[in-house]
Structure formats: structure tokens, C-alpha cells
Amino acid sequence: MTVDTIRNNRQKSFSQLLLAPGVFWMLLFLVAPIVMIIYVSFWTQTTFSINSTLTLASWKNFFSSEAYVGALWTTLRLWLIVLSLTFIIGYPAALFVGLLVKSKTLATVLLVLCVIPFWTSFLIRVLAWRPMLGKEGAINIILQKLGLINTPIEALLFSELSVVIGMTQIYVVFMVGPIAFMLGRIDRNIIEAARDLGAGFGRIFWKIIFPLSLPGVVVGAIFVSVMVLGEFATSGALSGRKVNLLGNIIVTQVGSLKWAMASVVGVILTFLLAVVVAGFLRIVDLKSEL
């Protein structure tokens, strides 16, 4: 063996050593639990106990129950609505911060301002919507004072609408950040080159700016999707138990010690997330963009 190959082997074993803690961590806390919930989802659940006899009962139970399948559709519907809203509201904001604001300092200050709400706890931010949206909440009072409505709008709180409003407000910043980052990296000369070749603002936006910001949109969409699909707290706090998401079902099933059913929902949710993330990653090749 030459000195070089010895050195190579040493380097190899050293880099393996560096990887070891991470690999160990992922195996123990990601791979093993996933394998475990898949396994448990096939266990036999009786009212008060669970045993490892394999059965399809919990899976059949999930797909034959209107409530469970309904929760799946509600989750998908709310996810699509919140994803669209965060994009519609977030993209213009990102465009302003990342592209139109010329000074890098001001852009950073604006991004930090977006993050300030995170200084309070998640639950407080969600619950703060109650006095805003309630029957005697701020919005209804203002609308009544202005004479725009006579009776308060009740649909504002404890409805799907309030859950959508709450989630959009909480997650929109995860859309703004990555998009603003990508927009900030666009070489200004490219935009000027497009102008010089005769393209107006609309053309420049659709042909240059939007395609170049797409990786940011995809990263933002992945952030928002992962968080919204696993949500249970916002819907719990703002829907008055009327909106049940897959996350809420997991919480109640675990609460009543129905481990097998909780695992079924967990597996479905994990599968859903994997499909969504894989789908987004197909849109752009993030490896080459970042």
C-alpha cells in the first residue's frame, strides 16, 4: 500500500467518524420511530389495551369512517387554501423587500420586522385572534361603528375562516423569507439587460424575475406545507372543535390511548408530506439553485 492510499483511507475513516453522530441520531430518532409507527398501525386495538397481533382493522376503520376521511379532505383543502394565501400575500411582500428596496440594510431590517411576532409564543399568537375575530371582537365592533353591518358577523370566529386567517398570518413569513432571499440574489444587471433589450416591467417580471425566484417559492411552499399539514393547535384554538385536521385526530386518539389508530393517521400524514415535498422538489432542481 502506498502512502497516498493510506492517507486516503485515513481521510475516509475520519469523514465517516464525523458522519457517525448524525447518522446515529437520524437512525434512532427518525428511521426507528417511522418504522415503529408503521408497525404499530397494524396492531390489534381493544378498548383498553393494545397487543402486537397484526391486523388491518385500524386501517379499515380509518377509511370507512366519514369523520376520518373527512378530516383528510379538510386537511388537504385547508393546506391548499393556506398555501395559496401565503403565496398571494407573501410574494408581493418579498418582491418589495428583496427587489424594490435598494438598501441591503433596510431589507434586513424589514425581514427582521417580519420575524418580530415570533418573539411571543405560538399559542398566544393564535389565541390573540379570538378578541380580534369574536362576535364582540375588534373587527365586528369596528364594522358596526362604521355602520357597514348591523349584526355582528359570527362566521369570523370558530369557523374554517378563522383557522385559515390564523394559519396564514402565522406561516406567511416562511414564504416571504426564502422568496426575498432569492430575489435579493438576482443580479440587477440582468434586469437592466432585459430592459435594454426592450422588455417592459411585466415581461421582465414573468420572464426573468419570477423564474429566478422560483426556488425561493418552492422552499417557502415546502416550509408552509410541512407546518400546515401537521397543524393541530390553530384549528384547536380557533375552530371551536368544528374543524378537525389529521393532526387533531392524532391528538385525540393519543389522548384516549388509541395507539393503533393514531399510528394509522401518523403514517398517512407522513406519506402525504413525503408526496408533497417530493412534488415540490420536482418543480426546481434545488441542488443547482442554492
Added chain:
Amino acid sequence: MNQSEPVFRLENVTRRYGDLTALDSINFEAPRNEYLSLLGPSGSGKTCLLRIIAGFEKPDEGKVYFQGKDITSLPAHERGIGFVFQNFALFPHLSVFENIAFGFRNGTMNVDASEIDKRVGEAVEMVGLAGLEDRNPEQISGGQKQRVALARTLVMQPKLVLLDEPLGALDANLRGRMQTELRMIREQLDVTFLHVTGSETEALAMGDTVSVLDSGKIIQTGAPDEIYNDPSSSDVALFLNRFNLFEGKLEKGSFAGPFGEVAVKKVQPNDRDMYAIRYDRTKAYKKGQTVPGPALPAKFLASEYLGSSIIFLFETVDRKQVEIDHHLSFGDPDEYKVGEEYVLSWDPAQALVFGKEATQ
């Protein structure tokens, strides 16, 4: 438009950034179908000048005329003036073909698809990029990027193309090749190139006409040999990087400098008294040898071999560097010892003198 009318003209163009005056009442015009180079050190306002012509910035005062029309308030995308960026600014997500076709597809012109194919094809051919149409900008070399940037602009058939230090991002070898190529491409088309550069060799090599910009003002315009042999001020002589410049005092037709007093005949008006002698007209003599003119004692520092010539660096008593350019076609150079004292001299008739007491 007749042939003699300038393709564009700047009239008293002034641009300020806060307290800084980047362009100070510039009057400038360019004839049709010419290669103009604009030489300026960094911070002279040369990029600002290009950006105002292109329409990326508006002048605070003054007017810009293009093909006889006042375009001062016309937005950039309606001007039809080409711009080639120093970093090329190719669209990274589009292929070479689509980069070149961008102006047709997204501009104000209405061109049908077969015409686009044909004209982009011709442009690709002209800049020698055939076969690379489907590559992405990241898959081609610096020189090829330069060609795409050029083709993308020229395919729109502009009457004026602004080139902002177009060779700055290329290595020396490629720069030389692109210089020739830029001139050749321009000669095939009826177009004026305004080439901005900080390199004096590039400006002199490329331009049919050279203008020198300093601190927001155009201080000299002329043919390359005119600029080179007859710089109008000591600043121009300094930018040309071919002159040893000495400060001194000019009084009653006599210049007193570090080399003693010399009688001078012709003096160009200048705000300071300066004496200039070209590198290749300065010679070094051993102590005690008879010299043809003024005698400047200096210590030999080092030499740089450039292939066709050698540059010798000397240092005077007041720590000023003096360069001698010895062309090897004039025979082998003398040997100098590092650290030893020599006497530098030149034919005083070949010196240029600038001063407040101008003779003209």
C-alpha cells in the same frame, strides 16, 4: 438621417449623487458607424455616462439626443440602444439561443418565430457560437459568454452599442483576441460602438476616436496617436501610463525640476507645472558619461522583461519611481546593478511641458 449627423449627442449632461458630481456638464457626440473608446480611471464617471445614455439613470441637467431625437425622458426599454455589461449579465435560466432571442420575444418589435430562428441563427454564426445554442450560460466559458452578450445586443440591430468594460472580466490572452474580434464584428455592421475602459492600451487599440474622461469631465478627444503623442494635459499623460511625470516650477520659459533647469519652448496650458517624458525616450547613463539633456540622478531598482521590450525601474533621491522602456529591436539593453546610482537623461525636444504659463 444623413451620414454626418451624430448618432447620439449629450448636451450639458450633469449627474450628481448627493454632494458628489459624477458628470459635470458633459458635451459629447458620436458619429455614425464608428468605434469610440472612452478612457477613464475608476471613479471618473464613465459607467455613469453609459447608464445615462442607456436610460438606466436620468441626468439631473442636460439632454440626451439619439438619432436626432431628444430621448432624455424616454425609458430604457424604448430607446433601442444596446448595452453590453462588464459581467455579461446573461439570463442564467435561459439557453444561449433564448438569451439571444430574448429581445425579439419580449421587446417592442413583433417578429414571427421563423424570422427569430433565422436572425438568431445569423447572430450565432457571426459571433462564432454555432453548436452551443442549447447550452446554459453556466456551461460556457468567459469568452463565449462575452459573445452571447454581444450577439444578444447586436441581433436587435441597434445603431449604438454601449460596452461597459467589456473585456474586464476576461483573461489577458482572451482579451487580445476579443479586441480584434470586437472591431471586426463592428466593421461588418452599420453601428457605433462606445467602449468604456480603464485600460489605456485597450482604449488606444480599439478606438477610431478616443475620449479621456476625468472627474466627470471630458478632457481630451482625438485619434489614438494624437492622444498618445500629444496629451492635452498632465492628467491625460498620467492616464496613458507611458510618461514619467515630474513636478516643478515653470518660469520665463524655463522649467525647474528634480533634474535641474531646462529651457522649454512649447508649453501646454495646465493647472499645475508638470514635465513629461515618455518611458521609451528616457535613457540611463553611467555617472560621468555625457548626457544629451537634463541629468536626473537615480538608483536602479529592478527590471521587467516584457518580451519585445524591457522596463527598467529607477528611483530618484526624493523616492519617485522613473521608468525606462527599452525596446529590444534597438539592440541589447545595458546591464544595470541593483542599488547603484545612474544618471537618467533624454532629448529635451521630446519632452512635453504643461504649465500655467502656457505659450499657446
